[in-house]
Amino acid sequence: MATISDVARAAGVSPSTVSRVLNQPEAVVVAKRDRVFAAIAELDYRPSSAARNLRRGSFDTLALLVGDISQPFHGALAKSVQRAADEHGYSLLLCDLDHSRDRLIGLLHSLPKRGVDGVIIATADNLNVQPVRGALSELLDQGVAVVCGSQNIRSLGVPALVTDRVAVARDATAHLLTQGLWPIVFLGGGPGSALTRDARKGYEQACRTAGRSDDELCVINGDYRAEAAEQSVGTLLDNGVRPAGIVADNTPMALGAARALTERGLTIPADVAIVSCEDVPLGAYLQPPLSSVRTDLEDYGRRIVDVLISAIAGQDVPARTLVPHHLVVRGSSS
C-alpha cells in the first residue's frame, strides 16, 4: 500500500507536490508532473480516502434511505440516484428501512458516524412525527445535508422534491370515474404513511367532484406489500362489496388486489379496473399491463442528487420542488 511519501520519494519531489499533481495539476510544471504520474503508476498508488476525508472534512458519499429496496419502485429510484451520484463523483450508501420507524430513527442517529455528506430520504412513512423530527434535526446539527424525496418536512429547512400525491390519486381516481365506474375503492399503504394520507385526500376529492357523497367512499389499508393487500381486498369482496375500480397506493398492492380479484373469478378490467399511483419499470409487462401514474425516475434521481449536492456546498436550494407526473393508461383500466 504505497503512500504519498513513497510516491514523492520515487519521483524526487515533496509530498506537497504529489498532492498538487493530484488535486490541481496545472499548478505543477509539466516535467515534475510527468515524473509524479510515472511514480504513481509504478507504485500503483491510490490516495487513502480516510486520510483525505479527515483532512477535508468531507466524504464524497451520500446515503439513500428507502422504505423497502425489494419493491420495484425503490429499486428503480436507487438506480437513478446511484447513477447521478456516480456522475458527480459520489458513492452511495444504501439504507433499507423495511418500513420501520425505529430503524429510521436509529439510522438517522448513526449516519453522522458513517461518514456521509448528505442524505436522501425516500420513504413514504410519515416523517412529521416528533421522534423522527428530533433525530433529523440532530443530524442537521451535525452538519449533514438532507433532502427529502417523498414528502415535505415542516420547518426544519429540509428541501423536498415531491410529486403532488393528492393530484396523483385524484388523477388516477378521475380516470376511473370518467369511465362511469362505481364504486371505487382506495387501497392505501398504511396509516403511518404521509403519502397515503395525501393520496386518500386526492381520491376523496375526485369522488366528491364526481358527485359522490362521503358515505359512499371506501378506503382500505395495507402495508405497501402485496400480501396484506390481497388479504384486505379479499375480505372486502367476501363481505359482499363489489368494486368497479381500485386505486392502489403502490404497485405491489395493486398486484395483491389483482390476485384477490382473479382468485374469486373476477376479471381485470372487465369486472374491476385497477390503477396504481406508482409506476414501475415492469408495469407494462404485467398481465394485464398496469395503468399507473408515472414520474420520470431518471430525471427525478438526477434532480434530487443535484439539490443535495448544492445543499452540501452550502448553496441556496429551493425549499420545495414539484415533480411532474402523468397518468399512463394501460390494459388494467381500459
Place this chain on the structure above:
Amino acid sequence: MATISDVARAAGVSPSTVSRVLNQPEAVVVAKRDRVFAAIAELDYRPSSAARNLRRGSFDTLALLVGDISQPFHGALAKSVQRAADEHGYSLLLCDLDHSRDRLIGLLHSLPKRGVDGVIIATADNLNVQPVRGALSELLDQGVAVVCGSQNIRSLGVPALVTDRVAVARDATAHLLTQGLWPIVFLGGGPGSALTRDARKGYEQACRTAGRSDDELCVINGDYRAEAAEQSVGTLLDNGVRPAGIVADNTPMALGAARALTERGLTIPADVAIVSCEDVPLGAYLQPPLSSVRTDLEDYGRRIVDVLISAIAGQDVPARTLVPHHLVVRGSSS
C-alpha cells in the same frame, strides 16, 4: 462538532480515556466512565469516522455490485445483504453496473479509493475475462476482500457462493419436459453472461436426457431485460416457431416472453408454459403466477456477508459454497 478532546476536557480526563470508554469500557473505572458518558451526551459527541478509519485502516463498509438494481431479483438481494451488513455493523455501498463491463472495470479500479473493506460481486456478466480479472487482482492487491455471489472466478482466490445454474436450468427444463411439452425454447440473458452459459448447458442436458437431439433445441438470447426478450420471442413466433414451453434465464425476460405470446393470442400455460430460472418477491402475484427456481435470498445474503467479513478478518473461508435451489411450480407452467 465536538471532538474527543472536547469530551476529555469536559469530563476531566485524557482523550485516551475517552477513547477507551468508547472501545473497551471495562478497562475504565466506573466513576470516570460515567463522567465521560455524561460529557458525550452533553456535547452530543460523535466520533469522527474519518479519523477512526485512518487510524485503524478499516472502514466498516462493504460494497455490493449488481448488474441492475432496478430488476426485482437484485433489489431483493440488496435488501438481504444490506440487512446482514447492518447486523454486523457495516454500511453498504451500492454500485449499479447497468450490465456494463466497462462500468465494472472502472468501478473495480475506483473501489480502493472509496474506502471499503470488502466487495460483493453479484453480476451475471462473465468475470473470467482478462480485463476484469486484471482489475480484480489489482483490487485484491490493495487489500480489499472480495466474494462473488454469482459465479466462480478462476484461480484468483475469490470465494464464491453460487447456485448450480446448470442444475437450476436443468430442473426448470425437466419440469416442462415431464409434462410432455415440446418444443422448449431457452431464453438466455446474453452471450457475455457466465450464468446464461451454464443455464444453457442445463437446458441442453435436460433435453438430451429426454431423448431430444441437438438440432431440435432452440436457444435465443436477450439482454436480461423484458423489452429485448419480448422482441426476440416475438420474432421467433412470427417465424412460425411454436414452442410449447419457454425456460427464461431471469424474470423480466419471462415477462417479456409472456407479453410476446399473449399479444399473439397465445395463452399461458395452455398454449405455452413458462418457467423462470430466478425467483422474485412478486412472482406469486404475477398473472398467471410465475413458476421459477427459488433460492432463499434472506439466507443467501446473510451467508455472503458472513463469508466476506471472515475474509476481511483474514480467516480462512470456503473457496466455493453451493447455495441450494428448488423449483416452485406456479400457474405459468401447470
Place this chain on the structure above:
DNA sequence: CTGAAAGCGCTTACAG
C-alpha cells in the same frame, strides 16, 4: 512553482 510544517481526530503501545 515548490517544500517544510502543521494539523485534521482518532487509537494504541508505552510508561507509570
Place this chain on the structure above:
DNA sequence: CTGAAAGCGCTTACAG
C-alpha cells in the same frame, strides 16, 4: 487504571 506521545496519510496556508 490512566495519561503523554506518536502516528495513521493526507492537504493547505505559508514562506521562499
